Amino acid sequence: MAGFVRELERRAGPALRLEQRAAGGVGCVVWDAALVLAKFLETGACPLARRHVLELGAGTGAVGIMAATLGANVTVTDLEELQELLMVNIENNKHLVTGSVRAKVLKWGEDVTEFQPPPDYILMADCIYYEESLEPLLKTLRELTGPDTCVLCCYEQRTVGKNPEIERRYFELLQRDFELEKIPLERHDEEYRSEDIHIVSIHRKHRNSPP
Numbered sequence: 001m002a003g004f005v006r007e008l009e010r011r012a013g014p015a016l017r018l019e020q021r022a023a024g025g026v027g028c029v030v031w032d033a034a035l036v037l038a039k040f041l042e043t044g045a046c047p048l049a050r051r052h053v054l055e056l057g058a059g060t061g062a063v064g065i066m067a068a069t070l071g072a073n074v075t076v077t078d079l080e081e082l083q084e085l086l087m088v089n090i091e092n093n094k095h096l097v098t099g100s101v102r103a104k105v106l107k108w109g110e111d112v113t114e115f116q117p118p119p120d121y122i123l124m125a126d127c128i129y130y131e132e133s134l135e136p137l138l139k140t141l142r143e144l145t146g147p148d149t150c151v152l153c154c155y156e157q158r159t160v161g162k163n164p165e166i167e168r169r170y171f172e173l174l175q176r177d178f179e180l181e182k183i184p185l186e187r188h189d190e191e192y193r194s195e196d197i198h199i200v201s202i203h204r205k206h207r208n209s210p211p
């Protein structure tokens with residue numbers, strides 16, 4: 001299938017080269033939220049060296065592969081139909097990886113035993129746009145996170161159609177089990193930032209926290 005390459009500049013060393021697909025679903029291109037989250041990781045705000053990192057809904061793998069170039073041991077996950085694209089991008093950028101990176105199938109809502117123990121970080125970029133995926137995604141997050149797992153969720157705020165309602169519902173459900181903290185725009189990469197792209201840091205609520 002025809003593809004086209006998106007380059008993502010890095011602060012140190014050659015750019016990531018990310019193949020995209022001209023035809024296919026939403027996972028086949030590098031979305032702006034993925035660029036913003038990948039470049040946020042480069043700011044050093046989160047220590048990634050030798051950390052266990054899992055990316056959900058990885059698509060092209062941009063965010064997870066960036067984490068692997070920063071020393072993390074990364075598993076990028078998505079549906080079966082995205083595995084070939086993920087593996088192409090891992091292969092194309094393996095010379096830049098200082099940690100490790102592998103691709104695996106993970107369908108939200110299904111068994112996550114093989115991804116245990118809980119990772120240090122879970123990365124998500126633009127994963128909240130299908131209403132029917134909210135409950136399976138939240139189930140997966142509850143089952144994957146441990147008390148010390150940090151979830152970084154980056155999303156583009158969309159004002160058309162059902163997007164605002166889906167976003168509101170997602171965060172309402174999320175707050176039943178998790179604490180949320182928005183990362184201020186000034187802490188994002190100075191070039192890769194936008195007023196309508198948000199990064200939220202998410203942690204499990206402690207069991208003795210009030211509901």
